[in-house]
Amino acid sequence: MKYWRQEFGTINGQTVWQHWLENSQGYQLAVIDYGATITNLVMPDKAGQFKNVVIGYDNLADYLKQEAYFGATVGRVAGRIGKGAFTLDGHDYQLPLNNGENTNHGGPNSFESQVWQASVEEQADAISVTFKLTSPDGANGFPGNLSVATTYTLNEKNEWLVDYQATSDQTTLFNPTCHVYLNLTGDFDQLVDGHQLQIDSDRFGEIQPDGLPTGQLLPVDQTVFDLRQPRAIADAFASQETQNQLVNGYDHPFLLNKNADRNDAILTEPTSGRSLTINTEGNAIVIYTANGFGSEPNLTDKAIQPHEAVAIEAQMMPDAIHHADFGNVILKANEQYHRQTCYKLN
Numbered sequence: 416m417k418y419w420r421q422e423f424g425t426i427n428g429q430t431v432w433q434h435w436l437e438n439s440q441g442y443q444l445a446v447i448d449y450g451a452t453i454t455n456l457v458m459p460d461k462a463g464q465f466k467n468v469v470i471g472y473d474n475l476a477d478y479l480k481q482e483a484y485f486g487a488t489v490g491r492v493a494g495r496i497g498k499g500a501f502t503l504d505g506h507d508y509q510l511p512l513n514n515g516e517n518t519n520h521g522g523p524n525s526f527e528s529q530v531w532q533a534s535v536e537e538q539a540d541a542i543s544v545t546f547k548l549t550s551p552d553g554a555n556g557f558p559g560n561l562s563v564a565t566t567y568t569l570n571e572k573n574e575w576l577v578d579y580q581a582t583s584d585q586t587t588l589f590n591p592t593c594h595v596y597l598n599l600t601g602d603f604d605q606l607v608d609g610h611q612l613q614i615d616s617d618r619f620g621e622i623q624p625d626g627l628p629t630g631q632l633l634p635v636d637q638t639v640f641d642l643r644q645p646r647a648i649a650d651a652f653a654s655q656e657t658q659n660q661l662v663n664g665y666d667h668p669f670l671l672n673k674n675a676d677r678n679d680a681i682l683t684e685p686t687s688g689r690s691l692t693i694n695t696e697g698n699a700i701v702i703y704t705a706n707g708f709g710s711e712p713n714l715t716d717k718a719i720q721p722h723e724a725v726a727i728e729a730q731m732m733p734d735a736i737h738h739a740d741f742g743n744v745i746l747k748a749n750e751q752y753h754r755q756t757c758y759k760l761n
C-alpha cells in the first residue's frame with residue numbers, strides 16, 4: 416500500500432491537501448480536506464486499463480464553483496427536510512431553506528464546504544484517511560456540538576470503505592452520505608445510459624415535484640423503479656412513467672430489503688466490464704442521475720451535461736424525521752454513532 420499527499424489549493428488561508436491511497440494492484444483513491452471529498456477513484460477495466468470513474472476536478476477553484484456536492488461528505492442530514500422544520504424532545508427547530516421550501520443536504524455551506532482535519536493510518540493491507548470536523552451547536556439551526564469523522568479506506572481486497580462516526584452533546588439529527596458521482600466508463604463525455612443498475616429494494620420513496628418525499632413507499636413492481644434485476648439506467652430517461660415520478664431520470668430513495676444473500680446495490684458498465692458492489696448499514700440508497708447538470712465547470716473539453724454520472728447515496732431515508740417508517744435519524748446526546756458503507760471494486 417502507498418500513501419502520498421499534494422497541495423490542492425488554499426481557502427481562507429488554509430491549505431487544502433489531496434491525499435492519495437494506492438494498493439499493490441494499482442487501484443487508487445484520492446480525497447481532499449475540503450468537504451472531506453473524494454476526487455478520484457481509479458480502477459481497471461476488463462483489459463486492465465486504469466481510469467478515474469468518479470466526477471472530480473484537479474483544482475480547488477472548480478470545486479468552489481459547483482453546487483452539486485461532487486464527491487463530498489454531505490451532512491448533517493442528507494436529502495431534504497420538509498419545510499426545514501422538525502420537533503425534537505419537545506423543541507421546534509427551523510433550519511435555513513436552501514432548496515425551494517425545504518432544507519437540502521444540511522442547509523447552505525454545510526459539511527461539503529468546510530476544511531476538515533486529516534490524519535492518516537497505514538496498515539499492511541489497508542490505508543485510511545480520517546477527516547474530522549466540529550459542527551457547533553446551532554450550526555444551520557441544528558442542536559448540539561457535533562464531532563464528526565469521515566474515514567475513507569482503500570484495502571488490498573479492492574474495497575473502498577466509508578465510515579462515519581459522530582457524537583453530540585445534545586440530542587440532534589444525523590444522517591450523512593457520500594455524494595460520489597460515478598461513470599464507470601471513465602470517460603466523462605459519455606452518458607451513463609448504458610450502465611446497469613441493480614438495487615435490492617421492493618419499495619421506493621415517492622417524491623413531490625420539488626424532490627421532497629411524500630412519505631409514501633410505493634411498490635417497484637411493473638415500474639422502471641424495479642431494479643431487483645439489473646436494468647439499464649436509460650430506461651429511466653426513456654420511460655413514460657405512469658406514476659409521474661421521473662424527474663428527467665431518477666432522484667429517489669430506495670428502501671433496502673436487506674436480504675442477507677443479496678447485495679444492496681450493484682452498478683455495472685458492460686463495455687468496460689467495470690462494476691461496483693455496494694453494501695451499507697443504512698436503510699436506503701438514493702439514486703440521482705445528475706438530471707440537473709449543466710452549470711458546473713467542465714470535466715473535459717465539452718460542457719458537462721445531464722446524465723453524465725449517477726450518484727449512489729447510501730444513507731437513511733430522506734426526511735425520515737417526518738415519517739415513522741423511514742428509519743431513525745435521531746442521534747441521542749453522548750451516543751456514539753457509527754455507520755459503514757463498503758464499495759467493492761470489480
Ligand code: BGC
Binds near residue numbers: 483484626701707726
Ligand atoms: C438530490 C438532488 C440534488 C442533488 C444535488 C441529490 O442528492 O437528491 O435533488 O439536485 O443532490 O444537490
